[in-house]
Amino acid sequence: MGAVNDEQRISLILASGELVQKREIALITKFKRSDLSLFRVPGVHKTQKHIPGFFWVSQVNDLVWYESRLEMIILKQLDFTQKIKAILPQPFCLHFSSDEKRRRHIPDFLIWLEDGQQLLVNVKPRRHVEKPLNQRSFKACADFCETLGWTYVTLSEPNPIFLANLNWLAGYRRIPAKFNDFAVVIIDKASERQSIKDLLADVGPPALVRPVLFFLMWKRQLDFDTRALLTNDSEVWLAA
Numbered sequence: 074m075g076a077v078n079d080e081q082r083i084s085l086i087l088a089s090g091e092l093v094q095k096r097e098i099a100l101i102t103k104f105k106r107s108d109l110s111l112f113r114v115p116g117v118h119k120t121q122k123h124i125p126g127f128f129w130v131s132q133v134n135d136l137v138w139y140e141s142r143l144e145m146i147i148l149k150q151l152d153f154t155q156k157i158k159a160i161l162p163q164p165f166c167l168h169f170s171s172d173e174k175r176r177r178h179i180p181d182f183l184i185w186l187e188d189g190q191q192l193l194v195n196v197k198p199r200r201h202v203e204k205p206l207n208q209r210s211f212k213a214c215a216d217f218c219e220t221l222g223w224t225y226v227t228l229s230e231p232n233p234i235f236l237a238n239l240n241w242l243a244g245y246r247r248i249p250a251k252f253n254d255f256a257v258v259i260i261d262k263a264s265e266r267q268s269i270k271d272l273l274a275d276v277g278p279p280a281l282v283r284p285v286l287f288f289l290m291w292k293r294q295l296d297f298d299t300r301a302l303l304t305n306d307s308e309v310w311l312a313a
Contacts, residue, residue, distance in 0.1 A: 081217055082168040086110045095168055098217055106159035106185055113163045113179055115140040131246040131291075132157040144181060144196045146236065147228050149243050151194070153291065156187040164193075169213040178210040191223040199229040238303050242291040249284035251277075256285055263295050266310040269303075 082095040088110050093100070115125035115138055127136035128148045137160055139145045144162075151157065164183035169176055182194040193214055201207055211227050218225035231239065255277055262272050269286065276282045286309075289295045296312040297303070 080170045081213070081220070084112070084166040084168065085164075086112050098167075098220060101165060102221060106161055109161055109164065111138065111161065111163045112165050114138065115163070129246075130157065130160060133160060138162045140181070141196070143198060143230065146231065147194070147196045148182075149239055150228070150231055151182070151184065152246070153239055153242070153293075155184065155192065157184055158187050159185040167213055167217055169216075171209045171213065176209065176213070178213060180214055191218075191221070193218050193223055193225045195225075195227045197227060197229060202227060202229060232300070234302050235299050238299055241303060242287055245284050245287035245291050247288075249281075249288050251281045252285050252288065255282050256289065259286055259289060260294065260311065263309055263311050266308055268306050268308055270305040272309060 081098050083098045083101055084095055085093045085101065085104075086109070087093060087104075088108055090110070123141035125138065125140050126145065128139055128145050129135070130137050130148060130152050132152055137148055139148055139162065148160075151160075161183045162181065163179055165179070167178050167180065169178070180193050181196045184192040184194065186192055195211060195214060197207055202211075211225075215225045217223075230236075258276055259272065259282065262276070273279065273282050273286060286295070290297060290309065293312050295309045297307055297309045301307065
């Protein structure tokens with residue numbers, strides 16, 4: 074853990090509904106996901122521009138609030154790229170000083186990872202990332218995470234090809250029918266790098282084996298070039 078930041082404070086809402094206001098930031102390290110509630114529930118009103126909702130995060134088998142379509146996409150991306158133990162949207166309010174003013178910011182997601190680390194995420198459209206107000210908030214979050222020994226990241230719209238692959242594989246996030254019948258065979262064949270078309274040849278009916286393959290790719294047990302659009306000629310191989 075880094076040096077204490079005396080200028081920053083944190084406000085939380087406990088699972089009991091109790092509001093804890095403007096305490097030392099290290100306080101949050103004492104809590105698990107189940108101890109905390111959303112600091113702010115995304116609102117729904119007639120004139121709003123963003124579309125909030127729930128996204129099913131497969132790794133935690135639970136619905137997670139999002140405030141915009143971009144946040145939904147980022148949740149899908151995190152479900153694919155990270156090893157998630159727990160996730161909390163709108164996790165706390167960070168109070169900080171900037172330009173001789175006291176400010177506040179609510180990050181978008183706090184993630185507890187399987188390796189015991191914490192990841193704090195802000196989501197912002199690329200066109201708004203460089204705005205001074207946002208930059209102040211992002212820096213405050215980065216300083217906050219440096220103090221606690223956490224990781225911080227600001228995420229924007231993914232690369233279109235990566236997003237197309239992500240959307241395709243996300244359709245296979247649930248364990249498919251006949252998974253146990255075909256998974257071992259597919260993994261064994263994938264020990265040699267080869268195309269999807271060759272890998273699935275003679276394994277079984279395409280309607281059954283392709284969902285198993287895509288589920289294994291979603292789970293990152295099989296790897297591929299995420300920078301190239303998935304086709305039958307895309308090569309796959311065993312993940313490290």
